[in-house]
Amino acid sequence: MTKPKVLISDKMDPNAARIFEERGCDVDVITGETPEQLKARIGEYDGLAIRSSTTVTAEILEAATNLKVIGRAGIGVDNVDIPAASGKGVVVMNTPFGNSITTAEHAIALIMAVARQIPAANARTQAGEWPKSDFMGVEVTGKTLGLIGAGNIGSIVASRALGLKMKVVAFDPFLTEDRAVEMGVEKADLDTLLSRADFITLHTPLTDETRNILSAENLAKTKKGVRIVNCARGGLIDEAALKEGLDSGHIAGAALDVFAKEPAKESPLFGTPNFICTPHLGASTTEAQVNVALQVAEQMADYLVNGGVTNALNMPSLSAEEAPKLKPYMALAEKLGSLVSQLAHGNLTEITIERSGAAAELNGKPIEGAVLAGFMRRYSDTVNMVNAPYLAKERGLQVRSVRFEGEGVYHTLLRVTVATSAGPRSVAGTLFGENAPRLVEIFGIGIEADLDGHMLYVVNQDAPGFIGRMGGLLGQHDINIGTFHLGRREAGGEAIVLLSVDQPIPAEVIDQAGKLEGVKLVKALSF
Ligand SMILES: NC(=O)C1=CN([C@@H]2O[C@H](COP(=O)(O)OP(=O)(O)OC[C@H]3O[C@@H](n4cnc5c(N)ncnc54)[C@H](O)[C@@H]3O)[C@@H](O)[C@H]2O)C=CC1
Numbered sequence: 001m002t003k004p005k006v007l008i009s010d011k012m013d014p015n016a017a018r019i020f021e022e023r024g025c026d027v028d029v030i031t032g033e034t035p036e037q038l039k040a041r042i043g044e045y046d047g048l049a050i051r052s053s054t055t056v057t058a059e060i061l062e063a064a065t066n067l068k069v070i071g072r073a074g075i076g077v078d079n080v081d082i083p084a085a086s087g088k089g090v091v092v093m094n095t096p097f098g099n100s101i102t103t104a105e106h107a108i109a110l111i112m113a114v115a116r117q118i119p120a121a122n123a124r125t126q127a128g129e130w131p132k133s134d135f136m137g138v139e140v141t142g143k144t145l146g147l148i149g150a151g152n153i154g155s156i157v158a159s160r161a162l163g164l165k166m167k168v169v170a171f172d173p174f175l176t177e178d179r180a181v182e183m184g185v186e187k188a189d190l191d192t193l194l195s196r197a198d199f200i201t202l203h204t205p206l207t208d209e210t211r212n213i214l215s216a217e218n219l220a221k222t223k224k225g226v227r228i229v230n231c232a233r234g235g236l237i238d239e240a241a242l243k244e245g246l247d248s249g250h251i252a253g254a255a256l257d258v259f260a261k262e263p264a265k266e267s268p269l270f271g272t273p274n275f276i277c278t279p280h281l282g283a284s285t286t287e288a289q290v291n292v293a294l295q296v297a298e299q300m301a302d303y304l305v306n307g308g309v310t311n312a313l314n315m316p317s318l319s320a321e322e323a324p325k326l327k328p329y330m331a332l333a334e335k336l337g338s339l340v341s342q343l344a345h346g347n348l349t350e351i352t353i354e355r356s357g358a359a360a361e362l363n364g365k366p367i368e369g370a371v372l373a374g375f376m377r378r379y380s381d382t383v384n385m386v387n388a389p390y391l392a393k394e395r396g397l398q399v400r401s402v403r404f405e406g407e408g409v410y411h412t413l414l415r416v417t418v419a420t421s422a423g424p425r426s427v428a429g430t431l432f433g434e435n436a437p438r439l440v441e442i443f444g445i446g447i448e449a450d451l452d453g454h455m456l457y458v459v460n461q462d463a464p465g466f467i468g469r470m471g472g473l474l475g476q477h478d479i480n481i482g483t484f485h486l487g488r489r490e491a492g493g494e495a496i497v498l499l500s501v502d503q504p505i506p507a508e509v510i511d512q513a514g515k516l517e518g519v520k521l522v523k524a525l526s527f
């Protein structure tokens with residue numbers, strides 16, 4: 001048998017190459033290439049091991065004709081086009097815990113550095129100035145730390161900050177009161193956190209929801225004299241607004257390890273007083289790099305040599321006999337989980353997964369995992385079908401599984417219901433024809449649709465002329481409608497529309513759709 005061939009395309013601890021070789025893989029270490037060079041080379045490889053410097057686009061995946069697995073030696077996978085990888089059957093794995101302590105420690109180091117202006121004081125002292133009277137710092141003891149994102153890294157930061165005698169206020173949709181008490185933090189909404197924090201640190205993945213979470217508007221809600229630290233992802237903060245806040249003196253200091261555009265070789269923030277930055281060093285300690293290198297190489301080699309799957313972000317763990325029967329259900333389950341998470345808002349504390357008819361006969365665990373992975377994916381880079389139930393439990397999400405053996409209208413049905421502060425929200429789906437996943441109900445209204453690509457969800461008053469107005473608006477913006485599905489509770493009552501389009505719908509078109517006569521709600525969805 002020919003040996004699987006792996007490319008390590010980012011700087012990685014040498015233990016990774018050693019493990020690949022010991023486990024029976026050939027390995028090349030070629031770092032710092034341009035996307036064109038990687039594209040030209042990738043066709044030879046079965047595995048690609050990366051950190052954050054390699055961006056794996058759909059175009060690179062197109063050229064990756066032999067690729068079976070991408071391993072991220074680290075946590076964030078926003079540099080990998082996961083849908084494109086899934087489409088090509090390429091497993092994407094990460095190492096969800098190997099660098100979390102190290103990254104949390106960097107956040108704490110930056111809190112201290114920004115409180116005492118250590119980098120500027122160091123530079124001027126070494127320049128021979130002895131500028132003792134220019135650097136008056138603040139204590140962290142007794143100050144409030146606002147933690148945005150209380151997952152693995154956020155929880156470690158909280159525990160360290162408590163050790164420094166700070167108060168910790170945390171905002172995270174998956175943080176329950178019980179978990180907050182266990183962590184010793186106070187659960188808060190974002191506005192409360194912004195108004196109370198003396199220091200703010202960010203620990204969320206970069207998603208559509210977290211992008212610009214510290215926008216100009218939200219920065220304006222912060223306490224005067226706030227200090228901000230970002231060791232998560234650049235796009236979480238509006239860098240121009242941060243610069244304005246520092247210049248005006250509203251923000252007393254900021255420390256960034258990550259930038260919207262990396263490598264950040266220039267930025268309006270550079271040179272701003274009380275601004276500190278590091279070049280994405282969050283995970284850069286000997287310990288973390290050895291951890292993630294060993295782990296990624298072991299996981300990837302296990303997959304390439306034995307077919308074992310660990311920490312995959314786009315693939316469930318399944319036995320060989322169950323796999324073919326469960327596969328279409330997993331796709332349906334993940335789509336329903338994703339749909340309900342895109343439609344339900346507020347405090348998400350309980351999810352119920354019902355299986356009726358043929359679905360009731362199957363192993364419920366992988367289906368549950370797939371629903372939860374779809375449900376939580378918007379909130380975490382590290383969630384997969386395997387770890388989703390564990391993460392849900394850890395974050396206090398109650399998961400109920402219910403089976404109904406008899407058949408209803410459909411021979412097989414999955415229903416996912418989420419308890420929200422506004423009441424239960426439920427969606428249901430079945431398998432049609434050649435086991436194609438199909439939505440059949442949203443919030444109690446019958447509607448049949450495929451959940452695929454970019455979609456628009458509209459709630460409107462059932463009245464003549466609506467379809468024409470909506471079609472006309474999208475047509476004016478050159479947006480082609482692929483499918484159009486309608487459902488309603490009763491004639492003249494509340495109706496819903498799900499339509500699929502060929503490209504993402506710009507925000508201004510969504511805004512205009514929301515203003516059309518009879519429209520109550522419009523939401524862009526993606527699958
Ligand atoms: N600077 C660096 O070198 C490193 C940066 N990172 C970044 O740190 C991020 C966090 O890592 P982990 O804690 O391990 O991930 P995690 O998945 O354990 O935690 C992320 C948390 O963010 C929360 N969250 C998601 N959307 C949110 C929202 N809209 N508002 C508030 N909270 C939200 C989630 O519920 C979850 O609890 C990673 O996604 C990665 O981008 C990770 C390692 C190193």
Ligand SMILES: O=C(O)C(=O)COP(=O)(O)O
Binds near residue numbers: 053075077282
């Ligand atoms: O693990 C992560 O998410 C990181 O951001 C670390 O990035 P790096 O591996 O140091 O390029």
